[in-house]
Every structure is written in structure tokens, then in C-alpha cells.
Amino acid sequence: MIRVRNIRSVFYATAILFAIAVLVLRGAFLWIEYRTALTRAEADTQDLSLLMEEYTKRTLETNDLLLEEIISYVHSKGGIDALGEAQETRNFLSDLIRRSTASYIFLLVDRDGQLVTSSAPQVEGSISFADRTWFKAHRAGAEKFVGGAIIGRINRELLYTYSRRISDANGEFEGVAHIGLRPDFLENFSRADADTENVTLGIWGRDGRVIARTSLTQEQIDAGVGHTALFNEQETRETGTYYEKDSVDGITRIISFRRLERWPVTVTASIPKAIALASWTKGLYWSVAIAAFIVIAFGGVTWFGITLTREMEQTQKQLQTVNGELAQAVTDKVMLLQEIHHRVKNNLAVTSSLLQMQARRFSDESVKAAFQETQDRLQSVGLIHDLLYRKETGDTINLQDYLMRLIDEISATYGATARHIAVDLQAEPILIDLGRAVPLALAVTEAITNAFKHAFDPGQGGRIQVIAQRSGSQIEICVKDNGKGCSDASENNGSLGMKLIRAFAMQLNGTFTIENADGTIVRLAFPA
Numbered sequence: 001m002i003r004v005r006n007i008r009s010v011f012y013a014t015a016i017l018f019a020i021a022v023l024v025l026r027g028a029f030l031w032i033e034y035r036t037a038l039t040r041a042e043a044d045t046q047d048l049s050l051l052m053e054e055y056t057k058r059t060l061e062t063n064d065l066l067l068e069e070i071i072s073y074v075h076s077k078g079g080i081d082a083l084g085e086a087q088e089t090r091n092f093l094s095d096l097i098r099r100s101t102a103s104y105i106f107l108l109v110d111r112d113g114q115l116v117t118s119s120a121p122q123v124e125g126s127i128s129f130a131d132r133t134w135f136k137a138h139r140a141g142a143e144k145f146v147g148g149a150i151i152g153r154i155n156r157e158l159l160y161t162y163s164r165r166i167s168d169a170n171g172e173f174e175g176v177a178h179i180g181l182r183p184d185f186l187e188n189f190s191r192a193d194a195d196t197e198n199v200t201l202g203i204w205g206r207d208g209r210v211i212a213r214t215s216l217t218q219e220q221i222d223a224g225v226g227h228t229a230l231f232n233e234q235e236t237r238e239t240g241t242y243y244e245k246d247s248v249d250g251i252t253r254i255i256s257f258r259r260l261e262r263w264p265v266t267v268t269a270s271i272p273k274a275i276a277l278a279s280w281t282k283g284l285y286w287s288v289a290i291a292a293f294i295v296i297a298f299g300g301v302t303w304f305g306i307t308l309t310r311e312m313e314q315t316q317k318q319l320q321t322v323n324g325e326l327a328q329a330v331t332d333k334v335m336l337l338q339e340i341h342h343r344v345k346n347n348l349a350v351t352s353s354l355l356q357m358q359a360r361r362f363s364d365e366s367v368k369a370a371f372q373e374t375q376d377r378l379q380s381v382g383l384i385h386d387l388l389y390r391k392e393t394g395d396t397i398n399l400q401d402y403l404m405r406l407i408d409e410i411s412a413t414y415g416a417t418a419r420h421i422a423v424d425l426q427a428e429p430i431l432i433d434l435g436r437a438v439p440l441a442l443a444v445t446e447a448i449t450n451a452f453k454h455a456f457d458p459g460q461g462g463r464i465q466v467i468a469q470r471s472g473s474q475i476e477i478c479v480k481d482n483g484k485g486c487s488d489a490s491e492n493n494g495s496l497g498m499k500l501i502r503a504f505a506m507q508l509n510g511t512f513t514i515e516n517a518d519g520t521i522v523r524l525a526f527p528a
Contacts, residue, residue, distance in 0.1 A: 015302040019295045026287050033280050038254065041276035042241045046146050046197075046254035049239070052201055053258040056267050060146070060162065063103060066096055067164040070106065070177045077307035079168055080110050080175040086117045099510035104159065105152070108166075108180040109135060109326030116175065120154050127153055129176075137346060138165040138176045146265055148209040149221045152180055158221070160203075160212040162186065186214045198275045200253070202268040211265060220249075230257055230266065243273065298374075311432070311475035352378040396435055399475075400427040400466055406441055407448065414452040421452065430475060436508055436526075440477070443504035443512075447479040447522040448498045455483025455520060474510075474525050482519040 044100040073092055074080060083089050093106040097119045106119040114128025129135045131188065132146040147161030159180035166175045186201050202213040208231045210216065229244050230490035234257065253270040258269065274281075352375045359371035403425055411423050432440070448464060456462045460483070467478040501522065510526025 015299060018298050022291050028289050030280075030284060030287060033275070033283065037277050037280045038273075041254050041271050041273075042256065045254055045271055046239075046241060047257040047268045048199060048201070049258045049267060052267040052269055053260060055259060056203055056265065058180075059185070060263055060265075062100065063162050063181070064144070064164070066100060066103065067162070067177045067179060069096065070108070071164060074108065074166055074175075074177070080108065080116055080166060083108070083116060089117045090119060093117070102422070103179050104182040105154065105180040107154075107176075107180070109176045109178060111139075111175055113139075117156075118154060122382055126247055129153070129178075134161055134163045134178065135176055138163065138260075139173055141165075141173075144234060146205065146211055146263060148205060148211050149213070149216060151221070158216065158218055181212070186212055198271055200268075200270045201269070204266045204268065206264045206266065207231075230255070230268070246270070247369055307401075396431045396433050398487075399430040399432050400425075402432075402437065402441070403427050403444065403466060403468055406444065410445060410448050410452070413451070416452070419452075419456070419459075421456060421464060422462075423448070423464045423466065425466050425468075427466070428470060430468065430470055430528075432475070439504040439507040440524075440526075443501045443508075443524055444477060444479065446497050446501050446504075447524075450522075451479060451481040451483065451520065455481040455485075457484065462516055470528060471525070473528055475528050477524045479522045480519060485516040485519050486514070 003270055036342075070093070073089075074083065076306050077089075089108065093108075096106060097103055107129075108116040108118070110116050113128050113132070113135050115129065132150070134145045134154070143165050145163050148162060149158060149160055151157070152159045161180055161227055162176065163176050163178040165173065168174045200214050203211040205211055208228070208500075212304045213220075225352065229242050234240050234242055239256075239258045241254065243252065243254055245252045246255075251384040252273045254273055254276055255268055255270040257266055257268045259265075291356050295345045355371050355375045355378065359368050359375070362368055362371075368369065404427070407423050407425055411421075413420075416423055444466065448466065455464070463482050465478075465480040467480070468474075469476055501524065502512050508524075508526035510524060512525075513523045515521050515523075
């Protein structure tokens with residue numbers, strides 16, 4: 001007889017478990033949605049970083065060609081010192097500007113860092129660039145230099161720079177050809193399906209200095225990323241994605257990067273983590289509200305039930321018979337659940353038996369053979385299910401023990417003893433994960449079954465050998481028989497059994513071969 005106080009305890013426990021179940025289930029779904037949102041954002045930044053890489057390479061290559069043309073022009077005029085009429089050179093540079101969508105200004109600087117001419121209108125007074133990092137790099141011997149963001153000395157605006165050294169006929173330093181890129185050349189880069197308003201694109205030197213960045217202000221020019229994960233934990237990687245607080249604006253971002261091979265720069269595409277999780281955050285608020293409502297509502301129902309139990313104390317004796325019947329019903333339900341569980345595990349065996357019964361209705365031998373083959377494979381799948389999911393060894397199995405049980409079952413199925421067919425196993429104790437055990441067992445089953453069916457004539461007898469060993473970084477399974485062999489291995493390759501083995505080999509990322517050598521040898525190799 002169930003005491004009323006026990007029923008009350010059940011109400012309490014049910015309420016607590018229900019609340020926990022609601023919270024755990026919704027929490028699990030929220031976690032999945034959280035990871036999905038982040039994964040989608042990571043994929044977007046990775047796609048954008050790849051496009052950024054191509055865009056940056058194209059921009060640098062284009063400007064490299066333009067600078068090459070300027071250098072050729074300078075050489076054709078006899079060098080920096082012999083340019084002559086400045087207006088002619090300025091017209092030449094202005095014409096190049098019109099041919100470039102990203103270039104903003106061209107400069108020619110002599111060996112002392114003094115401005116010779118530019119594509120801008122005539123500038124009064126002399127301007128020196130001798131203190132610029134790019135000029136010092138070229139004077140020190142650098143042929144090409146991708147400069148960081150600077151404030152231009154001619155137009156006093158933010159510029160992104162690229163320059164090349166000009167050498168005379170003797171290879172001596174003669175000056176620099178310099179390009180200033182428009183501040184908005186990164187803003188012009190976009191993708192139709194990208195939320196460009198929330199995406200930040202950047203180009204960084206290998207030392208972490210900022211070369212170009214969307215929405216960069218003059219105050220942020222000196223904000224580098226040399227001390228961040230991009231140039232510390234991620235430094236040895238060519239491409240990747242990581243999470244970090246932006247050193248420029250202090251916002252935590254999902255950042256994908258790619259390092260260019262030809263140019264000493266790294267490109268990045270990033271999305272604020274809060275933006276990537278905006279939809280998820282909104283769903284979180286709704287989930288909390290709904291979960292709270294459900295818990296409160298169920299708590300009210302539970303309290304009402306507990307109140308009713310107080311009245312039940314007066315009629316406890318009248319419920320003794322009912323409680324006995326309920327106890328019996330619970331026992332019956334437990335037994336029924338156990339029976340259902342047993343039947344579920346034997347579904348494949350029942351299906352196999354039904355196929356066998358169905359096959360008896362046909363007189364056509366080919367139809368019966370097809371039924372038999374299907375029945376064999378179902379029995380094999382049933383055996384695999386039993387072997388895999390009844391084990392209690394975690395997520396790996398010992399291949400040696402596994403194949404031993406598998407061979408025993410197949411040998412019994414095909415009457416190996418009565419047919420005088422011996423099946424030997426030579427297997428190393430190799431551990432293999434359950435995910436790969438299923439296709440491996442199906443492939444081995446198919447190979448051994450084919451040997452039983454086709455290798456030996458009636459009454460002939462023979463030997464089947466199964467070898468499992470580790471060979472370097474691969475695991476090799478070999479099924480040999482000393483039967484009559486295949487008349488043509490290529491023909492056998494077209495059979496359904498061989499197609500199945502080949503499919504399982506592909507699933508294992510391995511290879512499959514069949515050959516004649518005093519019988520038939522089926523060999524399956526896959527990564528360890």
C-alpha cells in the first residue's frame with residue numbers, strides 16, 4: 001500500500017525532475033543553436049577572408065604593374081635626376097591614376113627622400129619623405145614595401161601605401177616610386193550576401209602593424225596586433241579562425257585570417273561575436289520566459305496535487321485494493337517493456353525469417369537466391385548489431401576478439417564443419433573504434449561469405465584464412481581461400497558482393513583488391 005506521504009514525495013520529486021528536464025532539454029537546444037550560430041559566423045568570415053586574400057593579391061599585383069610602368073618611364077627619361085619638365089611626368093602619373101580604381105596618388109621621390117613630382121596638382125615648397133618607414137626600407141635595400149597606414153603629407157588624409165625601389169644602371173639607389181591607396185578601397189570590397197555593415201576587413205604586416213582596415217580612423221593608425229593571438233598562438237598557421245578582443249576597438253570578434261604567400265601581409269575578416277549571436281540571444285530571452293512559465297504552471301499543478309493528497313489520508317484504507325491492482329499493473333507494464341525491448345533487438349532476425357518464408361513461395365531459383373542473399377546480409381547486420389552494441393568496452397573494440405566471434409557465427413551459418421571447410425584467424429589485438437567496425441565487419445562478412453559460396457565445389461572441402469594486421473600507418477584485412485579461384489578477377493569486380501566490399505572500403509577511406517593466387521585473395525586496407 002502506498003502511503004499518502006510517499007505520494008506527496010512523488011509529487012515533489014516529479015516537480016523537481018520535470019523542472020530539471022525542461023531546463024536541461026532547453027539548455028541542450030540552446031547550446032546547439034549557440035554552436036550553430038558561431039559555426040555559421042565562422043564560415044562567413046572564412047569565406048570573406050578567402051575573398052579578401054584574392055582581392056588583396058589582385059590589388060597589390062595591379063599596383064606592382066603600375067609601379068613597374070612608372071619605373072620604366074623614369075629609366076626611359078634617364079633616371080630620377082633627368083626627368084626634366086615636371087608637368088610632363090605629372091601628366092603621365094595622372095593618366096595612370098585614371099587607369100586604377102584603387103590608387104589615389106603616385107609619388108616619385110629622389111635618393112634623399114625629397115619629392116620630385118606627384119600625380120597631385122603642383123605642390124608649393126619642398127616635401128621630404130626621408131623619415132618615412134617605406135623610404136628607409138628602400139634605402140636599406142628593400143625592392144618592394146607594403147607600407148602601413150599613414151597620414152599623407154600632401155593631402156593630409158589617411159592613406160594605405162605600396163612602393164618600389166628605383167635603381168640606376170649600376171644598381172645603386174636612385175629613388176622610390178610610391179602609391180597611396182584610397183582610404184575607402186577596402187569599403188569597395190563586398191560580397192552580395194555578406195552583412196558588410198558588421199564585417200571588419202583588415203590587412204596587417206607580418207610584424208603586426210596595420211596596413212589597411214575598414215573604418216580605420218587617424219587615431220587608430222598606431223594600433224597594431226603584434227601582441228595578439230594572430231601573431232602568437234596562430235603565428236605558425238597559414239589560415240585559421242579564432243576569437244579575440246579587437247585591439248583597435250575593444251570588441252570581441254570572430255576573426256578568420258589568411259597569410260599571403262607572395263606578399264608579407266596577413267588579411268583578416270571579422271564579425272563581432274555579439275552580432276553573430278544576436279538572433280540566439282533573442283531566442284534565449286524567449287526560452288527563459290517560456291521555461292519559467294512552464295515551471296511555474298507545473299509547480300501550481302503539483303501544489304494542487306499535494307493538497308489533494310491531504311484529503312486522501314482519510315480514505316487510505318479504501319484504496320488498498322486499488323493500490324494492489326495498480327501495483328500489479330505496474331509490474332505487468334515493466335514486464336511488457338522488457339518484452340518489447342527484447343523484440344526490438346530481434347527485429348532483424350524476424351525480418352530474416354519472414355524473407356525465408358516468402359522465398360518458399362517462389363519456384364524460380366534465381367528469385368530464391370536473391371531472397372537468400374538478402375537474408376544472409378540481414379543476418380550479418382543482425383550479428384554486427386549484437387556484437388557491437390552488446391559489448392561493454394567503451395567506444396573501441398579488440399579486432400582480434402571481434403573477428404573471432406564474427407567468423408564463428410558465419411562458419412555456423414554456412415555449415416563449415418559439415419562441408420569440411422576450415423576457417424583460420426590470424427589477427428593482432430588491434431583496437432578499432434565502433435564507427436569503423438560496422439563497415440569493416442560487413443566487408444569481411446561479404447568476403448568470407450563469397451568464399452563459402454563460390455570457392456569450393458560440393459564435397460570439395462578446403463581452407464579459408466582471415467588475416468588482420470597493422471602495416472605501418474594502415475590496417476590490412478586479408479581473406480584467402482585455397483579454392484578454385486576466380487576465372488577472371490575483373491568479372492568478379494562487377495558482382496554485387498564485390499561492389500559492396502568496395503563501397504565499405506570507400507567508407508573506411510581505404511582500398512580494396514582481389515586477385516588469384518592458389519585460390520582467391522581479397523585484401524582490404526584502410527588508415528589505422
